[in-house]
Amino acid sequence: MSVRVALIGCGVMGADHARILAEDVSGAVLQVICDADQERARQVAEHCDTKDLSDDAEGVIFRKDVDAVMIASPDDTHVPLILAALSAGKPVLCEKPLSQDSMECLRVVEAETGLGRRLVTVGYMRRFDLPYARMKLALEDGSLGRAVMMHNFHRNVHAPPSFTGQMAITNSAPHEFDVVRFVLGTEFSAVSVFQAKCGVSGPTGAPVVMILETYEGQLVTVEVNVNAVYGYDVRAELVGEKGSMSMNVPSPVALNRDLTSLERFPADWRPRFHEAYRLQNKDWINSVLTGSPSKIGASAWDGYCASAVAEASVQSLSENRKIKIRLAEMPKLYRI
Amino acid sequence: MSVRVALIGCGVMGADHARILAEDVSGAVLQVICDADQERARQVAEHCDTKDLSDDAEGVIFRKDVDAVMIASPDDTHVPLILAALSAGKPVLCEKPLSQDSMECLRVVEAETGLGRRLVTVGYMRRFDLPYARMKLALEDGSLGRAVMMHNFHRNVHAPPSFTGQMAITNSAPHEFDVVRFVLGTEFSAVSVFQAKCGVSGPTGAPVVMILETYEGQLVTVEVNVNAVYGYDVRAELVGEKGSMSMNVPSPVALNRDLTSLERFPADWRPRFHEAYRLQNKDWINSVLTGSPSKIGASAWDGYCASAVAEASVQSLSENRKIKIRLAEMPKLYRI
Amino acid sequence: MSVRVALIGCGVMGADHARILAEDVSGAVLQVICDADQERARQVAEHCDTKDLSDDAEGVIFRKDVDAVMIASPDDTHVPLILAALSAGKPVLCEKPLSQDSMECLRVVEAETGLGRRLVTVGYMRRFDLPYARMKLALEDGSLGRAVMMHNFHRNVHAPPSFTGQMAITNSAPHEFDVVRFVLGTEFSAVSVFQAKCGVSGPTGAPVVMILETYEGQLVTVEVNVNAVYGYDVRAELVGEKGSMSMNVPSPVALNRDLTSLERFPADWRPRFHEAYRLQNKDWINSVLTGSPSKIGASAWDGYCASAVAEASVQSLSENRKIKIRLAEMPKLYRI
């Protein structure tokens, strides 16, 4: 028994998702591959041994030989395509963000609530990354006591010159917001954003440091440095009442040469989170097969929360003051 | 297009292989599951959503709806089952060792040579472990210069009281022999074995230290300590002309508690080599689909070599002197 | 040629300083040991092979057989004793803080400025800690580019129940303020302080997180968690335009036991900064011998700055808003 998947969008992430389904998880068939750019679709299809191509995203969603939909097309197509999948009654895994506009996110939440069952998963894949899972477990099994703080560092090698601090908040920080919510199991109540005025790319692309407060009284720091130059480096430390847990930078070997011992950083997020993506997609295929929503993956509600926190953070940056975060009321559908 | 696999043997490793094929690689179907113990077979089959059970190992090999055979049954069944698969002309992945008796291994080599094509893969999965792959790469890309030494440490938590140094050599050390041959790309010329006379389990289960010499003049040390108590710990360091590369003990997080920072060891080899097993099985399924032997996996010849080195090592231990290693001549079939 | 030192104050730090002078640096003689508690003075003197005891702190400062003064008495005695040493024209090394009251600090600055030469060193010993020295060097030699951020973590095992966030700022954070100023070579322009509302000791002793901005546009975070429970742990990371440098938690060995690999934290700051204290005292004795102020040690001006930043931080905590930091004008005497 296999899940017949329509993949919509064949950019970097779409191609990666296709490869994972074609090689690294059981139970999925890439039924049709869809992209406005047919040449791009053809290349991915060839690599994945799929024949069926399309450039009609809505069309493939409604095809009878399609069981589930994977969306990796541009951000502004996410909400309309998800709404289409919901009206077709089909499970959908959509790349993050659900939408940068939290009101748009709420439209998805409302549609799903109206349907009365959860079909949407947002691709916040870090929930499947082992270090974060261990942190969550350390809170659940009591080995850290209750959480007190969490420190998060998000560093990319380079961003384009036009990439602003605001874009760092709307594009990169939601990963942090989501995984902190996942690990801590609580919501943010306020955010204060600071931006450096220096750095290799000047003030525009200078790093952003956020301090978030939660309803449990915890402090969370998030640094987003999209011009860190030295490597793609994501790290976190969870501080609890009994101790702390920190993520190790994973490197399989150390090379000793030229009076140094060195370990390599990845150049971008894909090698770092390769296994998290695989586990996310495996979990999703399994949830489609069993017909019950994932216990780990991000829901539409989670997607809304991440975007709402990003909006408050953008406001804090532009107004240079602490912003209280006010979320809509969570529908019952999302209570676990 | 899927490979229909007959799994023979449902012990710990057989169950793991079944789960990997059922969940973590694409392209395989567990067509039939075979074990003398039908209850054990049934449990594995249920978990993997397979219906077809059997207790006739030779029978399933010759079934028309079976494309390839995976052998995880007791060691002494390996050779006869492989010979059956060869006579059926079907690819086979067999758990290590090929046989503890190098003469038996040669029977497989001869049968395969007679057939004129390579169908046998031996499950020395460490070849797919990332740290070893990086070491091999560091020799190939010149970043370490040529290899000079390799140090290898193999530690289990506990072995049964009856587990002798000789058994450590025949059961555990072949993993080391094979992966060193794989990384260095050369053969051993001599081995000298030493055994401690102390340890938690007394002289019988005391650790063994081997010094192997290669035809290139390299020195290789192998420690096998099956009663290391503190954890399952496999490590290696490759020393080259320009530097060295050492395997990091992989741990996703560090837990800081009670005046210590601690990282966990696995209790046995399965979590440590989980991804290596997955990549091995993926590579094997792919080689079956493409009809060409794996470039990474261990061949029947490799299986023979590991067992021959183990035999020389046992002789060195019992005669307390250096033993020259004399291999049969490698058939052309195995030259790359 | 030896420096005859009067030690004033025989508490924990005084006893440590005495031991360092008596054992671990050349060139110093403990001429007289002074404490209001004569029994305590006697114990330290005995350990250090000194005969001369006193309970008259001002008196020993003016003794002819005393070349230099080391002050480790209670915080509120620092300024009057330093002023006495200045009026005696004698070099003085005083434990931190110079005073918690920045106006008091300025009195020392003015007295020293009036004297026209620098005689005061404040015991901010972290300037002599190797990791911080390497960070400073990495900015000077260009290997990191210019500084962009610095993250600092200060964690103690336990504080008394009455120890508040404000006390964390006035007692612990000045170490961070001083060493960041030392590494970055710039001044802070503003500070925003946040306190968690949870933790093992309740809201009173909950951790404090500060975000400081510098005149160069850098962001500096300082976490002070005096109830971290798991160990004494001070860490820092300096982020520059070309990369980052992070402090390793120093541990000489790893112990592998019980399925874990563990490294020990110290229980307090003294083992962690043992060598920094030794190097500080060595540097101070050397500066007395050569008659020129230390190039590394903290001056009275540095002592003032640390206290002034702490005062602004306390204000930020109590008023829950960003506070601009306004320093007095630096006298020429302190320009290097």
Add this chain to the structure above:
Amino acid sequence: MSVRVALIGCGVMGADHARILAEDVSGAVLQVICDADQERARQVAEHCDTKDLSDDAEGVIFRKDVDAVMIASPDDTHVPLILAALSAGKPVLCEKPLSQDSMECLRVVEAETGLGRRLVTVGYMRRFDLPYARMKLALEDGSLGRAVMMHNFHRNVHAPPSFTGQMAITNSAPHEFDVVRFVLGTEFSAVSVFQAKCGVSGPTGAPVVMILETYEGQLVTVEVNVNAVYGYDVRAELVGEKGSMSMNVPSPVALNRDLTSLERFPADWRPRFHEAYRLQNKDWINSVLTGSPSKIGASAWDGYCASAVAEASVQSLSENRKIKIRLAEMPKLYRI
């Protein structure tokens, strides 16, 4: 009360020892500095603020204003100068080796035994290195159980082309022999030596691997690689019945740059063992002051043992077989 020291030999080590006594330990006065090369002596003296120079090594030993003798002159002068110090009844700290000739070492042992009190310390400074001290402690406090194995790695950046495997054994390996004896508290019973036939410097300078057996049945491996190229790197792991303890390569910081995280190796042994030398010299000065031999430092007997094991190892290398190690009987004077 100060120890007036005559320093004999102003090469690299002599200059280091002079600097340590002049700066980093209390209680010593460099009374006279002696070297055949007066210019070299003058430079060291100037740096250490000493006036008195000499080129008469035996003469300074017998001077009345000299309390103790520190010998850092060429190896072949060690025994005659020590014998002179013994006849003068003065404590002596002599650089390693006592002598490369174990028979010569025994002459010192006999002279000291005849004197009836221990005056000789051999500069095997690793006994004062913190990681080795922790290993010894872990055996004493039971946290590792009894020792089963010890693995030792000794790597230099480069040796001269003429530096042979035999020289690696006589010059470098005695450090390993001594510190293993110190940690384990037992004697070696046999040694088997292997040399690689390849490496950056060809077979002559190829690495040597030794397997030593102890009277307690333990196995000890020692690798000496004097052309390791990548850095000065000394490491050890002690394996006990309950677990293992491994030495961390000490680095105060990690530098993240250019897609790598890197830590620096020292270029030679002096930065690595800087603190061990200081503690050794401090311990020696203290033992002179108290008139009782050090409980940690290596005795003349220890110096003999290290040289005797080196001789057996050279024989094993040249005869290509295991050599039993036969020590003289230990005089009562050295029993603790």
